[in-house]
Each structure stands twice: as C-alpha cells, then as structure tokens.
Amino acid sequence: MAEVDEAGAPVASSAQPPSADAPLLRCSDVNISFSQRGSKQRLHAVRNASLEVGPADIVGLVGESGSGKSTLARAIVGLQRIDSGAVEFEGRRLGHTRTAEDRRGIQMIFQDPFGSLDPRMKIRSALAEIIRRHTSLRGKQIDTRCAELMDMVQLPRTILSSRPAGMSGGQRQRVAIARALSINPRLLVADEPVAALDVSVQAGIVNLLSDLRREVGLSILFISHDLSIVRTLCDSVNVIYRGDIVETRPCAELFDDPRSDYTRTLLSAIPRLNGPRTEGLAQGQSLGVRRR
Ligand SMILES: Nc1ncnc2c1ncn2[C@@H]1O[C@H](COP(=O)(O)OP(=O)(O)OP(=O)(O)O)[C@@H](O)[C@H]1O
Numbered sequence: 001m002a003e004v005d006e007a008g009a010p011v012a013s014s015a016q017p018p019s020a021d022a023p024l025l026r027c028s029d030v031n032i033s034f035s036q037r038g039s040k041q042r043l044h045a046v047r048n049a050s051l052e053v054g055p056a057d058i059v060g061l062v063g064e065s066g067s068g069k070s071t072l073a074r075a076i077v078g079l080q081r082i083d084s085g086a087v088e089f090e091g092r093r094l095g096h097t098r099t100a101e102d103r104r105g106i107q108m109i110f111q112d113p114f115g116s117l118d119p120r121m122k123i124r125s126a127l128a129e130i131i132r133r134h135t136s137l138r139g140k141q142i143d144t145r146c147a148e149l150m151d152m153v154q155l156p157r158t159i160l161s162s163r164p165a166g167m168s169g170g171q172r173q174r175v176a177i178a179r180a181l182s183i184n185p186r187l188l189v190a191d192e193p194v195a196a197l198d199v200s201v202q203a204g205i206v207n208l209l210s211d212l213r214r215e216v217g218l219s220i221l222f223i224s225h226d227l228s229i230v231r232t233l234c235d236s237v238n239v240i241y242r243g244d245i246v247e248t249r250p251c252a253e254l255f256d257d258p259r260s261d262y263t264r265t266l267l268s269a270i271p272r273l274n275g276p277r278t279e280g281l282a283q284g285q286s287l288g289v290r291r292r
C-alpha cells in the first residue's frame with residue numbers, strides 16, 4: 001500500500017530525492033506562444049522565462065496586463081503546453097501531462113473563486129469530494145479534515161453547510177484556498193487572488209497566505225498587479241514585461257533600487273510607503289498598473 005502522510009495524502013515517491021539546495025519550483029527558459037487568427041506570426045506570450053520558488057518562500061510575479069503572468073502560471077500547473085524550456089518541481093522535470101502526484105504537489109487559485117467551486121454543492125460536499133479522490137481519508141476522518149480546513153483558512157465551521165452563492169467574495173476565496181489545501185500541496189500558485197476583493201477583504205486574504213506559509217510551510221507564487229501587496233507579502237519578486245522576466249530581486253532591494261527601466265516605471269505608479277505619496281493615489285487604494 002502506498003505510504004500516506006498524517007492527512008492521508010500519498011507521500012511522493014522518493015526514488016530520486018531532490019538535492020537539498022534544489023528549489024521547490026524551477027522554471028528554466030520557458031517559451032510559450034500562441035497562433036493568432038489572421039496572422040502567420042505567433043504571439044510570444046512568454047519568452048525565455050526563468051524563475052524559482054524555494055520551500056516556504058512567497059515569490060511575486062508582477063507585470064502589466066497581457067505580460068504573460070497567467071500563461072506562465074498555467075504552464076506551471078500543467079494547464080498550458082510550453083514550446084521549450086523546463087518546469088521542474090522538487091528536482092523533477094514535469095511534462096505537460098501531469099501525474100496525480102504532480103497535480104497534488106502544485107495547486108492553483110484564481111481571481112474568481114467561483115471558477116473552482118460548484119455553485120450547487122455545499123462546501124462540505126465539495127471538499128469531501130476532492131479529499132476522497134486524492135487521499136485515503138474516509139467517513140468521519142473527512143468530516144474532521146473539513147473542519148480542520150475551515151480552521152486553517154479562518155472561516156467558521158458553519159460555512160461547511162453553505163453554498164458558494166450565499167457567501168461573500170472573501171469567504172469564497174478562503175474556501176477556494178481550503179479546497180487547494182485539502183490535498184496538502186507544497187506550492188500554491190495564486191493568480192490575482194485578491195484583485196476582485198475590497199481593500200479591507202484583500203488584507204485578510206494576504207494575512208492568511210502569510211500565516212499559511214509560517215504555519216504549514218506552504219510556498220506561494222503570488223501573481224498581482226498590486227505592488228503594495230507584493231511588497232507586504234513577498235520575499236522576492238519577478239517583474240515580467242511582454243513575456244520577459246526583466247528583473248528578479250529580493251523584495252526590499254527591488255523596491256529600494258529597481259534596476260530595469262520597466263520596474264522603475266511600475267514603481268513610479270505606486271505611492272511611496274516611506275516617502276511622499278504619488279499624487280492622486282489614496283492610501284490603501286489598489287495600485288494596479290491595470291484595473292479590472
Ligand atoms: N489561449 C490563448 N490563445 C491566444 N492568446 C492567448 C491565450 N492566452 C493568453 N494569450 C495571450 O497571451 C498574452 C499574455 O496573456 P496572459 O493572460 O498570460 O497575461 P496576464 O499577464 O496574465 O494579463 P492579465 O494581467 O490581464 O491577467 C496576451 O497577449 C494574451 O492575449
């Protein structure tokens with residue numbers, strides 16, 4: 001029988017353990033292009049992109065609309081084929097077709113949590129379904145796990161009896177996070193997870209992600225337009241411009257001493273946290289280069 005961890009999730013095969021210093025996730029020279037209607041030329045959405053996420057790291061990916069953030073994120077979770085380059089997880093190169101174990105290791109959440117929640121299903125049933133599918137937990141163990149997940153995402157356990165339509169945007173995003181966590185991923189790819197939420201609700205989700213890193217060692221690739229949130233949450237940041245990652249730096253360094261012209265342009269659009277505020281932007285306002 002396969003070895004399982006304390007939550008009943010199968011433990012990864014250890015035939016080829018990653019080296020101690022291998023990052024959890026490494027993308028190397030990833031290229032992704034799309035055919036364009038009415039044109040022979042392909043659209044190069046991601047060009048030679050390389051980035052790394054270490055264990056319990058929170059890494060930002062920022063750039064304007066259309067710069068290739070979601071395309072790269074989708075390639076990391078196996079939803080988008082790559083033309084060339086490599087995506088490695090725990091030292092293993094991942095193909096486009098992912099094994100069940102690959103899928104368990106990396107989970108993704110989106111701007112609109114409705115996309116990953118069935119509106120007809122109560123939250124308990126939605127969570128139970130995925131737990132049953134991916135772990136050996138059964139019966140009462142599943143109920144216990146659902147309650148634990150509500151605690152982890154700081155929601156009352158009564159939410160388990162609700163349906164998505166009866167919940168607020170922030171609650172839905174917390175449930176989407178619980179769903180992603182239900183199978184114990186090591187990496188969460190969060191594609192604009194707070195962009196659709198009110199500023200006050202955004203802060204709660206950002207704090208939750210930070211707590212999850214601290215408490216369960218979750219690694220996060222955090223995609224956002226909002227540089228002020230990235231600065232609060234992330235250890236390091238990758239700046240992507242027209243599919244190219246133009247700068248990768250520890251967060252504090254990037255904000256204090258941006259090297260690429262594009263990063264400087266992005267930063268000039270946000271209020272200075274340690275200095276005079278950019279005119280016209282109120283404190284706490286979303287700082288997106290582009291708004292939805
Ligand atoms: N399936 C697809 N077919 C064709 N073009 C696509 C497809 N997916 C993305 N693109 C194009 O690839 C480029 C990058 O898109 P992507 O969605 O990755 O950008 P993004 O940085 O996530 O933008 P946003 O901030 O608006 O979410 C865009 O020009 C987009 O139109």
Ligand SMILES: [Mg+2]
Pocket residue numbers: 069070071191
């Ligand atoms: Mg996107």
